[in-house]
Amino acid sequence: MVVIRDGRCLGAGSCVSRVFTWPGALRIVLLLTVSCLGIPRRVAAEPARVRVASLSAAQASTSTEARRDLPKDEFARERKVLLGGGQASDSEVSVIVAKLVRSDEAKAHDLLSATLDAVPARASLAIGVEVLRALVREIGIDADAALRDEERARIERRFEYYESYVGRIVALCARQPGILTSGNSPRGDTTGHDPVAYRNLIRAFLMRLPDDVRRKALARTWQRAEDPSARIGIRLAGICDDPRLAPDLARLLAEPSSREAARLALADLTWRAKPFEDLADFESWWADHKDASSAELAVIAARAARELGKEHRAELRAERERLQAKLLERSRDLVGQFLSAPFPPWKRIGVVLDDPDLTEMRASLLDDFADGLIRRGAPTDAIRPTLGELGVLRDHLAEQFDQANDDERGALLAAWTMSSKWSGGTAAKEIVDRLLGFLAARGGPVSLERLFTLLEEFPEDRVREQVFAALSRPENASALASGIQCLRKLGLSERSSLVERGLDFFDAVVRDPQQTAKVRESALEALGEIGSSQLAALQRLEGLVAPPDDVEGAPLADNLRLTALQWAVLQGRVWLQRMGNDELKARASADLKFLFACLADASPRLRQESAKALSSYPGDVSRFTKEHVQELGRNIVGRLGRALANEAQLACARQELESLVRQAERTGLEDVALAQLVSSLTKWSRDETQRRELLVPLRPVYRQDLASLVKPDSASPGVLIEHARAFGDARLALEQVLVLRAPVLAAADTDFGDADADDSGLRKIAMQRANWVLDITDQRASGALAEDIEGFDEFLVSAQRGIAAVMAERPSGAVVLASTLLDRKASQAALELLERWWKTVGPRAPAALQGRARLATARASNDVGRPSETLTMLAGDERPEAKLLVAKAQRQSQELEAAETILVGMVEDPSLDPLIVEQARNVYLEVLLDGKKLDQAETLIAKWPTATGVLERDDRAKLEQRLASLRAGTGRTKNVDAAGQGAGPDKRPSR
Secondary structure, three states: OEEEEOOEEEEEOOOOOOOOOOOOHHHHHHHHHHHHOOOOOOOOOOOOOOOOOOOOHHHHHHHHHHOOOOOHHHHHHHHHHHOOOOOOOHHHHHHHHHHHHHOOOHHHHHHHHHHHHHOOOOOOHHHHHHHHHHHHHHHHHHHHHOOOHHHHHHHHHHHHHHHHHHHHHHHHHHHOOHHHHOOOOOOOOOOOOOHHHHHHHHHHHHHHOOHHHHHHHHHHHOOOOOOHHHHHHHHHHHOOOOHHHHHHHHHHHHOOOOHHHHHHHHHHHHOOOOOOOOHHHHHHHHHHHOOOOHHHHHHHHHHHHHHHHOOOHHHHHHHHHHHHHHHHHHHHHHHHHHHHOOOOOHHHHHHHHHOHHHHHHHHHHHHHHHHHHHHHOOOOOOOHHHHHHHHHHHHHHHHHHHHOOHHHHHHHHHHHHHHHHHHOHHHHHHHHHHHHHHHHOOOOOOOHHHHHHHHOOOOOHHHHHHHHHHHOOHHHHHHHHHHHHHHHHHOOOOOHHHHHHHHHHHHHHHHOOOOOHHHHHHHHHHHHHHOOOOHHHHHHHHHHOOOHHHOOOOOOOHHHHHHHHHHHHHHHHHHHHHOOHHHHHHHHHHHHHHHHHHHOOOOHHHHHHHHHHHOOOOOOOOOOOHHHHHHHHHHHHHHHHHHHHHOOOHHHHHHHHHHHHHHHHHHOOHHHHHHHHHHHHHHHHHOHHHHHHHHHHHHHHHHHHHHHHOOOOOOOHHHHHHHHHHHHHOOOHHHHHHHHOOHHHHHHHHHOOOOOOOOOHHHHHHHHHHHHHHHHHHHHHHOOOOOOOOOHHHHHHOOHHHHHHOOOOOHHHHHHHHHHHHHOOOHHHHHHHHHHHHHHOHHHOOHHHHHHHHHHHHHHHHHOOOHHHHHHHOOOOOOHHHHHHHHHHHHHOOOHHHHHHHHHHHHOOOOOOHHHHHHHHHHHHHHHHHOOOHHHHHHHHHHOOOOOOHHHHHHHHHHHHHHHHHHOOOOOOOOOOHHHOOOOOOOOOOO
16 A cells, blocks of 8 residues: 555555655755855755645646546547557647546556556557656656545555566566666757757656665565576666665675676665675675665765865866766756646746755856757647746746846757747747847847857848858857758748848858858858759759859869769759759759760769769659650760760769669660760770770779670670670670670570571571670680680580581581580480581591591490490590590490490500599499499409599499499399480580
């Protein structure tokens, strides 16, 4: 049960440990400031306190009425929203979470628990923040409600719900370790999305639990020291400002797995600078401090730090800064929580801002207050009834402004300005008048930079005019950067005079060589942003890109010209999508004229950027006619091709090449791009510098592009043949191969008919292609190619009909093709080709070529199962390759003794090529196994070393398996390949 004593909620059950209140942050602030920072104490003066108890009375009075059962269909929708399956705005999520937290039903709290479990996998971090923030708010309201007897039973049940959330929070921190380990959040950040804000919400929730509930719930989390989540529970205990947790934590110093976490937690709880070594060290300290509160321990620590500083000033400063940072973090978090409440408690905010114990931190807190109002936006109608209290705070800030010191004056003006803007009406007008008066006086009591920042919040024409006037005065030159930033935030109105003034101003600043690079870049960014709404700004941007020779005065640096070009490209696309059909063509023409000029610029960076822009121009083509797109594409591809041919820089050439191909693929102009690429590559090949600096480095890229551009079925075979001729003339053999591999050229080899006997049409193309293929084959055989050609055999076979057609002029080509067909297991096709060759050109061929043809013919005859033809063809031929083929033919014909006679003389002949010897040994073993001479075969296998050739080594392994099978008496006589069955063909390629 919740115990109520003297009107306060103390604890649950029988454990009443301490008053359930907000942590005494301001007492800590006062004492630490007095003791550590050396501020004179006010004798006999009670330190100011900020008593943070619950949310506003309006919230408390309505919270009970808001609790009701949840309809099933509404509850299902809320579950879907929270667990990631539905769409909802941030405000709707806040309403859902607040309603569920206020509910007395277990299923509502089960859903919230599941939501915390789902962060961040299914539920966002922002939803987790909303749940924690709502819990902090409602637990304070319930603490107030517990004072009423009729609410006592319900509140006891709700505190059981709250206790159940502790384990969920521990699990969340285990999944997001940065919550407990990250440093301070950015100044004024109270959004709850950063780890520090998460940590502060968790601390606020834990501290609003009754003391015994909090201690019992946290202690459960570290019962199993080996559990990783135990360390999380320990760290959470450390941020609770509850020293009574310290003895339980100290016992964990004896556990190796939790010792370090316990030390950190104890340091936070006890404010002791030196970590505890062990339990005995803690007990010695605890005996003297067990009755001290967290605030008193902070005072003790501050005094100890002050004494320590007499001897160790550096350590004192570090400790002092740590304590200040900790106090500032909590104070800023307090202001942030107040401002994020549905109805901000303006009086409480004023108390915090005026707290004398926070004097040194006041400027930061005032800035946080102003930033919080900016982030929250304009006040809603629901908040307007509270603006009277804000007006009191605003007037108080105004009174303090004139008497403030220099360190606080800027922050006071920011807080005064934003509270006046929130108040609206006369107050807002008066503060603008005051700010403009300061601006006219060159800042008056505050810096110009601060004034410009505050004026950003008032987008009025009179503000814009005064900012322009201030920036035009030479004495304000030092604040030009912040003034330009102010104008960027204010934007330009629709008044033509202001627009023209703004364009002139930004253009002049960009061109002014006396300005810093930062100022010129900021002005250029402003001009670029205006370009989306003002066509004149786009024209100014294009003017800034103009070459130095065309510009009066000092030329712009390349980096500024490049930025202007990027903005012009971006905003040009925007205008292109806005214009009507009548203006579209003219706008596109102007764009291309500008980009083509940049493509020819002397600056490599501009050439590269303009080429990049042209790659996808004009972007969305849905508003263009097909003919217009084709016209634009032809212009772009043609200009990119000419730029590529004349390029001297590698990076530019790479981008121009990429853009050329991308634009062609977008517009279906692959043939045009291919012609431009061929022209560029052949030109580079003739120029030694371009060949070295462009052609060679870009080969991996442009070869892929070539292969892509020749693929379309719409490509003209005649045009491709001319491209291949150009590459051949330029001695670019591999590039020629890529063109000759084009699908339409490969199809020409298979599509022409035998009746097409004239030298025209497909037959002529196929024959020309075949001649070039054979030229490349000869270069490859002679080693003249710098690189090998991947898949060359397939390439050669793709020209087989053309090679057959030029057989009379190129007799060696048919023999090479036949050997390749044999290697590819196309033995029948090879034999037919060779038979035709013998009938037409063979008898007139040179003797050496006839010898190669005999070997190929014999091998093909063996493969197709015609060994007798091999024996006839090679009768009397004493070449080792011929003798090996004869032996294979004899084996197929079951002339085993004759085959053995030939092979016996070959297997031990040291004068033969080792590979021939290995092949002969394997054939010899096959002959022995066929003749069931197992012992002799086994002896030779043991005698001969393992073959070195891959095929021969595989054959040897299969022969050994066959021998083992025969030894086992299985009767299996399957050969190592298809040639092992009687007269079956030998499919292995001849070596």
